[in-house]
Amino acid sequence: MRRLLPAALILGMALYATAVHAAPVCEISRAVVLPLRDDGGYLSVSVTVNGRAASMIVDTGSEGSLITPAGVAALRLPTDPEHRTMMQGPNGSPRLVPNVRIQDLRLGTHPAAELPLGPGTMAVGMLPGSPMITPPVLGLLGADVLADYDLEFDVPHQRLTLWTIRLGSRLCQQPPAWAGHWTTTPVHRQSGRLTVAFTLDGLGGTALLDSGARSHIVSTDFAHRLGLTDDQFALDPGGLTAGVDMKEREYHWHHFGRLELGGTVWTRPVLTVAPVHDQADMLLGSDWFAHHEIWLSYATQQLFFR
Template sequence: MLAVASICALPLSLSAQQTATIPANTCQLHADATLPLTESDGHYLVDVEVNGVAQTLAVDTSAAKTTLTPEAADALNLPVDTSKAETLAGVGPRADPEYPRIVASLKLGPAQWSDLRVPTFGAHAFTAYNGVVPAGVLGANVLSRYDVELDFPHHTMTLYTAQNCLGRFAPWQGDYQSYSPIYTSQHRFIMQMALNHHPILATLDTGAMPSLVGHYGAQRVGLYADTLQLDPQKTGHGLNGAAISLAIHRFDTVQIGAREFQNVKLEVSDATFPADMLLGMDFLKWRRVWLSYSTGWVFMQLDAGVTPHGPATAGWFDWANTPGTEQTAAIINQGGATRPMPIAQFSTHSHMTYSSVPHIVQQSRLQPPPAGMVPLNALPSFMGR
C-alpha cells in the first residue's frame, strides 16, 4: 500500500459570533471560493498552485487521484518517490507502472495539501484548445475536501464547506433534481439510470467527453456485436491515446432519476470498466451540478438558456439540452420490482474515463469519508457476471 499523504487544510469556519446565533442542527453552507472554469476541447479546467507555481488542471470527478503530465512534473522539478510504482488503467490498454512524483504543496482555493504523491501519465495526453493545455487532472482526493458546485454553463466552480446539511439544500432558485447515487470509498458518484427501460449504473464523469456505454452496459440492454455493427461506426481514444472502436447507437429512452429522454444517440464500446456507463459532459455541460461529498448526494439544474462554448458538437447535445419528461415510475428491473442496483467492486486496478485522460488506480486516500457516510468498501458484484 502507498503511504497515506497528509492534508493541511487552512481553517475554514464561520466566525464565533455567527456560529453562536445558528442552531446546531441548521444547515450551514460557507462558500470558500468561486473559481473560473475554462473549457478546453470539451474538458473544464481550473487554476491551482503546485509548489507555488500556477498550473491548470482538468476537473475530473471519476479520477480517484490528482495527476500531472510528465512534462509538467519535469518543468516543476518534482522529485520521484521510488518506494512504490503505481499502475494506471483506463478505457483501453493498461499503462506501464511508473513511480509518482512528490508535490510539496498544492493549493485549491483557500485550502492547501502537503506532501502529495502525484502520478504522471502519458506524454501529450491533452490537446490544446483555445491555446490552453492542461498540466494534469484534478481528482476526487482533492475535490472531496469540499461540496463542489460545477456551474458549467456559467464557467464557475464554487467550493463549499457544508455542515449539518441534509435533503435538498443547494442554494439555488427554481427547480432542480436531487439524486441519491452510490457513493464509493474512492469518492465516485454512481448514478442509477435506465437505457430502454433496462436499469444500469453510470459513473458521473466530468472527464468523459461524451458519455460512453461500456461492454457490461450493452449486455444489460441486449446490445451485442451483430446489432451494433449495423450502427454508424467511429474511433475514439482511451488511455494514452489508444484507439477504441465505437458504435453510435440510438436508444429509445434514457432515464436518469425521474427524468426520461427520448431518441438519444450514445456511443457504445466493448471496453470494460466497473460501471455500465460513463455519464459525461454531453449531458453535464448544460447543467449546474452540485457534488455533495459531505452527504453523498448530487443535485443538478438545467440551464437551457445558456449555450456552452467549445468544439463543434452539432446533434450530440440536443437530447441533454432539455429537462426531459417527468416519470412517476422508479427505475425497475425486468421483473418489475424496484431494487438498489448492484455494482462491481472498484478495485485498485480500475478507473472509468473515456478520453485521453487516465486515472490513478493504486491510490491512497487523503482523508476519511465525509462525516456520517459509510464507505462502500465491499460492494457486490454485477448480477450475472
C-alpha cells in the same frame, strides 16, 4: 493527490479529538470559486503548483489525480521514492507508475481566490488528449482532491464552486444552496467516486458521474444486454479513442429510445457505445455536465441537477 502530514501534527489532531467534545457544527460555505473552461468537452481549472501556474482537467471519474511527464519536466518535480500508484484505464489494464512530490498545490491562480491544499504526492501519467490552452494542461484532478468537498458545476457560466459541508445535526441546512426547483437523486460513493442509477430503453444500470469523459459512454456489455449486436454498431458512425492507459478502443454513436435518470427523461438520445471496464454500465460525461447545473454532494451522497 495524497497529502502528507507531519506525524506530530497527526498525533496532535488525535489528542485534540479525544479531549474536546464540541457542539454539533453546521456549515455550508464556499471553499473557492474557480473559473471553469470547457474546451471541446475538456473541463479544466487553473491551479498553482509550487508557485507555477498550470491547468488541470477536472475528472470526477478518476480515483486519483495525476501529472503528465511534460508537467514533471516543466515544473521540475522530484520523484517520490516512497510512493507509487497502480493506474487503471477504461480498458481495465492496470500498471504501476511512479509518483512525484509536490510542495505546494493550490486550486486557482489568484491569491485572493485560491484554495491551498499543501504538500502531497501525485502519480505520473499520460493524458489521451487535452486542449491547447494557457496555462497549459499538465494533469488532472481526481477524487483524492475533489471528494473532500461538494462540487457545484455551472459549465454554461464557466464556474466551478467547491463547498465545505459540515452537517453535525439533522437540524443543519442541507445542500444545495439553491433557490427554485431541482431534481434530487441518491448516489453511491465508492473510492471517492459517485455512481447513480439510470434506465436505458427499459433496462436498469449504474452510471459513473465522470466529468473527465467527453460524452455519455454506454458500455458495450450493457448495450449487448439490451439486445444490440456488433453488426448493428458497424452501421453507426464512430472511430477510435483512448483512456489514460493510452490503449485504443473502438466506439460508435448509436440512437437509443429513452434514457431516464432521477425522474428526468431524454428521448431519442445519441450515446457513445464503447468498452467500459469500470464496474459501471455508463459514464455520464462532460456533455451532460455542460447541459445542466449540477451539485455533486459527497457529504450527503446525493446528486442535484436542474
